Amino acid sequence: MAEEGKPHFIGRITELFEGTDHVKYFNCRWFFRSEDTVISTAKLVDDHSHDPKRVFLSDERNDNPLDCIVSKVKILQVDPKLDLEAKAQLAADNDLYYDMSYTVPYSTFENITNDINEISGISSDADSEVDTSVATATLLDLYSGCGGMSTGLCLGAAxxxxxxxxxxxxxxxxxxCKSLKSNHPKTEVRNEKADDFLSLLKEWAVLCDQYVHDNNAEAPPSMDEEEEEGELEKDEYVVQKLTDICYGGIDRKSCIYFKLLKKVYVQFIDSFLVFSDCPLKIKEFVQEGHMRKVLPLPGDVDVLCGGPPCQGISGLNRFRNRDDPLNDDKNRQLVTFMNIVSYLRPKFVLMENVVDILQFAEGYLGRYALSRLVAMNYQSRLGIMLAGCYGLPQFRMRTFLWGALTTMVLPKHPLPTHNVVIRGGAPNAFTVGNDQADDVMEYLVKPKTEFQRYIRLSRKEMLDYSFGDKTGPGEGTLMDHCPLRLNKDDYERVKRIPFEKGANFRDLEGVRVGPNNVAEFDPEIPRVYLESGNPLVPEYAIKFRSGKSLRPFGRLWWDETVPTVVTSANPHSQRILHPSQARVLTVRENARLQGFPDYYRLDGPIKERQVYELLC
Ligand SMILES: C[S@@+](CC[C@H](N)C(=O)[O-])C[C@H]1O[C@@H](n2cnc3c(N)ncnc32)[C@H](O)[C@@H]1O
Incomplete structure (x- = not known):
C-alpha cells in the first residue's frame, strides 16, 4: 500500500508468518517501476519513455503486516534477450512484466537468467544462453580526444x-585527431562534430542501401558516358576519384559533401563539395568504403566508448541551468551520445564523465543517461572509480556508465588494486628547462620505479598492435618532454618556490598565514617586486578561494598522488610545479599521469598537446 495518490508498491511474497506479537506478516521481495529506481526524475524527459508495464525485480526485502496487501497482480517474467516490443507483446495478458533485476546500491539493471518460470510459469522459447563470443571486437571512440580512453580499453582487453x-x-x-591517427594508423579518424557524424552515419546507410545492398538498383551511366573528357573549358575539371565523405561542417550546409580529387589542367586538387554529378564515381566510392568499413552501419560496432562533454554543469559556469540541464546547449552532447548508441546499437557502451553529472541538479544528467540505456533495452551499471585506485599516480575521480545488450554479459567495475593516498613515480628525473624546446630525447637513465618500468614498455610489450609487428614512430625515445613555457614573471616566481614537499605561494616573501589558515600580505614586510615591476606575490594568489587554498604555485611531491590534472598547465590556480625543477610538468609527465604509455606520441603545438591530453 502506497501513500495517497501514488501507485501501490509491487512485491513478490516470499514467506508468510505470524510474529511473536500474534500479528500475521509476509516477507516481500520488491519490484521497482522505472520511476521508483535511480532514473526517477529523468523519466520525465520526453525524448524517450519506459513501458509502464515493465518492472524490475530487486533484492530489497522486508517484513510487512498482512493487511498491507491491496490486491494480486499478474507479473510475467520474460526472456531478457527479446526486444522490448516482443516483451510487451508476450506480456499483453498480464498486468506487468519483468526481464531484469535492479540492484539498488549499485544502480544496476541486469538480466535475470536463473529463475525464469518462477512466477507465472510462462517463458519464451528463445535461447537464454548468453553470447559472449567476439573474435576481434570493433571499437568506436566518440569525443575521442587523442585516444586515451580507447587506448586504455584496448590494452586492458588485450x-x-x-x-x-x-x-x-x-x-x-x-x-x-592527428595524435590519435599517428598512434593508431588503421583507425578511421573523423575530425567532425558528433552531431554531424550521426547525420553522416544515417546518410551513409542510405548510400550503402542504394549502391551496395540493392542489387536491383538502376545501373548508373557507363564509364564511357561519364568520362568523356575532351577539351576542358576554363573552370572545368575532371573528377579522378572520391576520397572521403562528410556531413556539414563549419560554414557549410547541412548535407552530404564528398571529397573530390580533381584534375585541373595538370594539377591534382582535392576539396569537399556537394556532388551528385557522377553516380558511377559515387558508387565506386561507396562500395569500396563499405568493404573497408570506413563508417559503421548499425550492428557493426561491438564497443562504443566516450565521454560526452557536459560543460554546462561545470562549477565555473555561472549560468548553470539547474531546472532543465538538457536544455543547455553545453550539455546536449549527452543526448547526441545516446542518439548514436540508439542508432548503432553497439554490443557494449562505456560512458565516462565527471562526477558532477551525479551531483548537479540532483544527478539529473546521470539519471538521464541511465534512463536512456534502460529504455533502449540495455543492461546498465553506473559507478564511480578513482584512477589512483588502479595504479595511476593521479587521483582522478570519474563516473563510468556501462551498457550491454541483453545478449551480452554486463561488465563489472573492477575492484581497486592500489591505495590512492600515497603513490609516487610519475615525473621523472630528467632535467628540463622552462624553455626546453627539443621534445624528443634519449632516455639517459634506467627506470627507477615499477611505474617507470611499466610506462616505458614498448607497444609490443603493452600488447598494442596498432602498427602490427612494426614499431611506431619515435618509439624507444623520450618524446614530448617539454613544458608549457612560463612567462618571465611566473618563471621568477616559480624559481623562488622552495623545492620542498607542500611548498606554494605562501612560502614567498611577504606572505603570512593569518587566523583560520587564511593567507594574507604580511604588513611587516614591504611588498617585493620583480624586474618587470609586477609584484612577486600576485593579488590573485592571495585571493584565490578566499586565501584558503594551497594550490597557487604549488609544488607536487614525489610520494604523493597528484590531484586531478585539469586542462590548462597554468600554475596560478593549480598545483602543477615539478618537485625539483623550476617549471610546470612537461607534456610527457602529464601524459604519464594520465596513464599514456611513453610510446604514445602527441601531435600539435605544445599548448594544444597539453590541453587535449589533459582533457582525457
Ligand atoms: C574529455 S575530452 C575526451 C578525452 C578522451 N576520452 C580521451 O580519453 O583521450 C572531450 C573531447 O570532446 C571533444 N568534443 C567536444 N565537443 C565535441 C563535439 N560536439 N563533437 C566532437 N567532439 C567534441 C573535444 O575536442 C575533446 O577532445
Whole structure:
C-alpha cells in the first residue's frame, strides 16, 4: 500500500508468518517501476519513455503486516534477450512484466537468467544462453580526444585475451585527431562534430542501401558516358576519384559533401563539395568504403566508448541551468551520445564523465543517461572509480556508465588494486628547462620505479598492435618532454618556490598565514617586486578561494598522488610545479599521469598537446 495518490508498491511474497506479537506478516521481495529506481526524475524527459508495464525485480526485502496487501497482480517474467516490443507483446495478458533485476546500491539493471518460470510459469522459447563470443571486437571512440580512453580499453582487453581494435574515432579537435591517427594508423579518424557524424552515419546507410545492398538498383551511366573528357573549358575539371565523405561542417550546409580529387589542367586538387554529378564515381566510392568499413552501419560496432562533454554543469559556469540541464546547449552532447548508441546499437557502451553529472541538479544528467540505456533495452551499471585506485599516480575521480545488450554479459567495475593516498613515480628525473624546446630525447637513465618500468614498455610489450609487428614512430625515445613555457614573471616566481614537499605561494616573501589558515600580505614586510615591476606575490594568489587554498604555485611531491590534472598547465590556480625543477610538468609527465604509455606520441603545438591530453 502506497501513500495517497501514488501507485501501490509491487512485491513478490516470499514467506508468510505470524510474529511473536500474534500479528500475521509476509516477507516481500520488491519490484521497482522505472520511476521508483535511480532514473526517477529523468523519466520525465520526453525524448524517450519506459513501458509502464515493465518492472524490475530487486533484492530489497522486508517484513510487512498482512493487511498491507491491496490486491494480486499478474507479473510475467520474460526472456531478457527479446526486444522490448516482443516483451510487451508476450506480456499483453498480464498486468506487468519483468526481464531484469535492479540492484539498488549499485544502480544496476541486469538480466535475470536463473529463475525464469518462477512466477507465472510462462517463458519464451528463445535461447537464454548468453553470447559472449567476439573474435576481434570493433571499437568506436566518440569525443575521442587523442585516444586515451580507447587506448586504455584496448590494452586492458588485450591483457584479458580479447583483441579490441579502435576502428573509428570522432573528435572536432584537429590536433587531437592527428595524435590519435599517428598512434593508431588503421583507425578511421573523423575530425567532425558528433552531431554531424550521426547525420553522416544515417546518410551513409542510405548510400550503402542504394549502391551496395540493392542489387536491383538502376545501373548508373557507363564509364564511357561519364568520362568523356575532351577539351576542358576554363573552370572545368575532371573528377579522378572520391576520397572521403562528410556531413556539414563549419560554414557549410547541412548535407552530404564528398571529397573530390580533381584534375585541373595538370594539377591534382582535392576539396569537399556537394556532388551528385557522377553516380558511377559515387558508387565506386561507396562500395569500396563499405568493404573497408570506413563508417559503421548499425550492428557493426561491438564497443562504443566516450565521454560526452557536459560543460554546462561545470562549477565555473555561472549560468548553470539547474531546472532543465538538457536544455543547455553545453550539455546536449549527452543526448547526441545516446542518439548514436540508439542508432548503432553497439554490443557494449562505456560512458565516462565527471562526477558532477551525479551531483548537479540532483544527478539529473546521470539519471538521464541511465534512463536512456534502460529504455533502449540495455543492461546498465553506473559507478564511480578513482584512477589512483588502479595504479595511476593521479587521483582522478570519474563516473563510468556501462551498457550491454541483453545478449551480452554486463561488465563489472573492477575492484581497486592500489591505495590512492600515497603513490609516487610519475615525473621523472630528467632535467628540463622552462624553455626546453627539443621534445624528443634519449632516455639517459634506467627506470627507477615499477611505474617507470611499466610506462616505458614498448607497444609490443603493452600488447598494442596498432602498427602490427612494426614499431611506431619515435618509439624507444623520450618524446614530448617539454613544458608549457612560463612567462618571465611566473618563471621568477616559480624559481623562488622552495623545492620542498607542500611548498606554494605562501612560502614567498611577504606572505603570512593569518587566523583560520587564511593567507594574507604580511604588513611587516614591504611588498617585493620583480624586474618587470609586477609584484612577486600576485593579488590573485592571495585571493584565490578566499586565501584558503594551497594550490597557487604549488609544488607536487614525489610520494604523493597528484590531484586531478585539469586542462590548462597554468600554475596560478593549480598545483602543477615539478618537485625539483623550476617549471610546470612537461607534456610527457602529464601524459604519464594520465596513464599514456611513453610510446604514445602527441601531435600539435605544445599548448594544444597539453590541453587535449589533459582533457582525457
Ligand atoms: C574529455 S575530452 C575526451 C578525452 C578522451 N576520452 C580521451 O580519453 O583521450 C572531450 C573531447 O570532446 C571533444 N568534443 C567536444 N565537443 C565535441 C563535439 N560536439 N563533437 C566532437 N567532439 C567534441 C573535444 O575536442 C575533446 O577532445
Amino acid at each position: 591483457l584479458a585475451g580479447l583483441k579490441l581494435e579502435t576502428r573509428w574515432a570522432v573528435d572536432f579537435n584537429s590536433h587531437a
